[in-house]
Amino acid sequence: MTNKAKSVGVIGLGSMGMGAAKSCINAGLDVYGFDLNPKALEELSLAGAKAVSSSALDFAEQLDAVLVLVVNAKQVNAVLFDSGLAAALKPQTAVMVSATISAEDAKAIHQKLSQYQLLMLDAPVSGGAAKAATGDMTVMASGSLEAFEKLQPVLDATAAKVYNIGEEIGLGATVKIIHQLLAGVHIAAGAEAMALAARANIPLDLMYDVVTNAAGNSWMFENRMKHVVDGDYSPKSMVDIFVKDLNLVADTAKELKFPLPLSSTALNMFLSASNAGFGQEDDSAVIKIFDGINLPGVEK
Amino acid sequence: MTNKAKSVGVIGLGSMGMGAAKSCINAGLDVYGFDLNPKALEELSLAGAKAVSSSALDFAEQLDAVLVLVVNAKQVNAVLFDSGLAAALKPQTAVMVSATISAEDAKAIHQKLSQYQLLMLDAPVSGGAAKAATGDMTVMASGSLEAFEKLQPVLDATAAKVYNIGEEIGLGATVKIIHQLLAGVHIAAGAEAMALAARANIPLDLMYDVVTNAAGNSWMFENRMKHVVDGDYSPKSMVDIFVKDLNLVADTAKELKFPLPLSSTALNMFLSASNAGFGQEDDSAVIKIFDGINLPGVEK
The missing domain is CATH 3.40.50.720 (NAD(P)-binding Rossmann-like Domain)
Structure with missing residues (x-):
C-alpha cells in the first residue's frame, strides 16, 4: 500500500x-x-x-x-x-x-x-x-x-x-514572509518612483518602459505599475493584503529582535493607503498616498 | 553633407x-x-x-x-x-x-x-x-x-x-535618477531580506533560489544578492556610488518638494555602510550594517 x-x-x-x-x-x-x-x-x-x-x-x-x-x-x-x-x-x-x-x-x-x-x-x-x-x-x-x-x-x-x-515547522512560513517583505517593498518603491516621475512631468508610460528594460526593474514593478499606467485599480490583490503581510514581517522581526528599516516604512505606506480608504483597491493604489500629482484615471 | x-x-x-x-x-x-x-x-x-x-x-x-x-x-x-x-x-x-x-x-x-x-x-x-x-x-x-x-x-x-x-534638457537626468531610486531601494531591500533570513536560520542560497523564482524578485536582487550568497564583496559597483545616486534622488525630491519615504531610508542604509568603512566595497555590502547575523565570507 x-x-x-x-x-x-x-x-x-x-x-x-x-x-x-x-x-x-x-x-x-x-x-x-x-x-x-x-x-x-x-x-x-x-x-x-x-x-x-x-x-x-x-x-x-x-x-x-x-x-x-x-x-x-x-x-x-x-x-x-x-x-x-x-x-x-x-x-x-x-x-x-x-x-x-x-x-x-x-x-x-x-x-x-x-x-x-x-x-x-x-x-x-x-x-x-x-x-x-x-x-x-x-x-x-x-x-x-x-x-x-x-x-x-x-x-x-x-x-x-x-x-x-x-x-522544522515554521521555516516555510518564515521564507514566505521574507518573500513578502520583498514583494511589499517593491510595490511601495514602484509607487514612490512613479509618483516622483509624475511630479517631474515624466510621462508614466515612458518611465514604465525605461524601468522594465533596465536594472531598476522588479517582478512587482512590471506587474503592478502597469495598473498605475492604465489607471486601473480594480483589485487583483488588495492593499489590505499587504497591510496583513507586512504586519507578519513586523511580527517576525519583533520575535527575532531584528531591525527592518525599509519594511517598516513600506508597512506605514500601505497603512496610510488603507487609512485613506484604499484598502480594498489593488495594492498599486498605495501610490494614492502621494499628493500633488496627477495620475491616469485618478480624480483629485 | x-x-x-x-x-x-x-x-x-x-x-x-x-x-x-x-x-x-x-x-x-x-x-x-x-x-x-x-x-x-x-x-x-x-x-x-x-x-x-x-x-x-x-x-x-x-x-x-x-x-x-x-x-x-x-x-x-x-x-x-x-x-x-x-x-x-x-x-x-x-x-x-x-x-x-x-x-x-x-x-x-x-x-x-x-x-x-x-x-x-x-x-x-x-x-x-x-x-x-x-x-x-x-x-x-x-x-x-x-x-x-x-x-x-x-x-x-x-x-x-x-x-x-x-x-527639455534635464528630463533625461531625472529619468535616470528615478531609475536609480529603484535600483538603490532594491539593493537595500534585498540586503534587508537576506539579513532577516540569516537571522532566522534560513540557508541563504535557498532563500536566494526561492526569491529568484518568485514574485519577490528584482533585477538587483538577482544580481547583487548572489554576491552575498558567495561572500564576495569585491566591488562591481561600490556602496559609495549609491550614496551619491541616492543623494541625487534626495536633491531631486527637495527641488520638487516631494516626500520619498523609502529612498530616504535606503540612503541612510548606504550612508551607514559607508560610515562603517564599506564605502569602497561592492554595493551589496550594505547588508553589513546588520549586526547579530552570520554571513558567508564575513568575519565578525
Whole structure:
C-alpha cells in the first residue's frame, strides 16, 4: 500500500485554491472542494470534483490529504479546529497549510494537528492566480519526510517548483514572509518612483518602459505599475493584503529582535493607503498616498 | 553633407566608457579616447582607436561628437570647461553627457555649452559594464532633434535601446535618477531580506533560489544578492556610488518638494555602510550594517 494521497480536500476556493483544486483534478486525484461561496462550489463541481460542500466535515473520512488555502491563521484555525474537522479526519491524513501565516502560528497549528495524529506541511505558496490555474505554483515547504511523501501527488499537481526548507515547522512560513517583505517593498518603491516621475512631468508610460528594460526593474514593478499606467485599480490583490503581510514581517522581526528599516516604512505606506480608504483597491493604489500629482484615471 | 557624426571623442574610459568606445570602433566610427589612466589609453589604442590622450584638447578639431562618461557633475564640468575643451571644439559639435547628474546640473552644463554653440544631449545610460561592452546600453535621453540626429551613429553603436524623453534638457537626468531610486531601494531591500533570513536560520542560497523564482524578485536582487550568497564583496559597483545616486534622488525630491519615504531610508542604509568603512566595497555590502547575523565570507 502506498503512502501517497489519492484524495484531497481543498479548503478555500478563492483564486489560488480554485486553481490548485482544478490542477489536482487534472492530475487524476479525487478532489473534494470546500468553500462558503456556492458559485465557487458550482464551478469546481462542473470542473470534475468528486464532491463539493460548505463543510469539509461531510467528507472527512474520504480524505487522504487536505490543502488549506484560506487567507490567514484565524481562518486556518476556524476551518481545521473550530469546525471539528481535525477530530474527524483519519489519523495520518496530511494537512498542507498554504496560507501566509507567522512561524509561531504554524507551530501552534502543528501542535494541535499532532494531537489528532495528523501530519502537517508548513507550505506557503507564491505565483498568483495564473500560476495556480496552470499547476505552476512555487511552494516553500517545511515538515517531516512523511508529510512530504504523502502530499507528493498534491505538490506534483499544483507546483512547478517545491522548496524543501527543512523539517522544522515554521521555516516555510518564515521564507514566505521574507518573500513578502520583498514583494511589499517593491510595490511601495514602484509607487514612490512613479509618483516622483509624475511630479517631474515624466510621462508614466515612458518611465514604465525605461524601468522594465533596465536594472531598476522588479517582478512587482512590471506587474503592478502597469495598473498605475492604465489607471486601473480594480483589485487583483488588495492593499489590505499587504497591510496583513507586512504586519507578519513586523511580527517576525519583533520575535527575532531584528531591525527592518525599509519594511517598516513600506508597512506605514500601505497603512496610510488603507487609512485613506484604499484598502480594498489593488495594492498599486498605495501610490494614492502621494499628493500633488496627477495620475491616469485618478480624480483629485 | 550629412549631419551625422563620423568621429567621436570618448572622455572617461572606465568600465562603461571603455565598452562604449570599443562599440564605436566596431561600428566604424573614428574614435578618440581620453583618460588620465595610461593603461586604459593603451587598451583602447590596441582596440583600434584613431588616437588616445590624457587631454581631449589635443584633438578637439577632429571631433564631430563627444561622449562624456565620467562619474559626476564636477568631473563633467572639469573635462568640458576647466580643461578649455568646450572653447576648442568646432561649433555644432554634439556633446552627449552620460554621467548620472542632477537635472539642475544638466541644465547648467547645457547653458554653458550653448555659449560655445555646442549641441548637448542629456543622455544618462544604464546596463552596466557587460551591456556597454556589447553596445547594448540603455540610453534615456532628452535634447534637440539636431543633437539626436548628430549623435545617432554614436547611439546606434552603443545602445540597444534609446528613449527620447523630450526636448527639455534635464528630463533625461531625472529619468535616470528615478531609475536609480529603484535600483538603490532594491539593493537595500534585498540586503534587508537576506539579513532577516540569516537571522532566522534560513540557508541563504535557498532563500536566494526561492526569491529568484518568485514574485519577490528584482533585477538587483538577482544580481547583487548572489554576491552575498558567495561572500564576495569585491566591488562591481561600490556602496559609495549609491550614496551619491541616492543623494541625487534626495536633491531631486527637495527641488520638487516631494516626500520619498523609502529612498530616504535606503540612503541612510548606504550612508551607514559607508560610515562603517564599506564605502569602497561592492554595493551589496550594505547588508553589513546588520549586526547579530552570520554571513558567508564575513568575519565578525
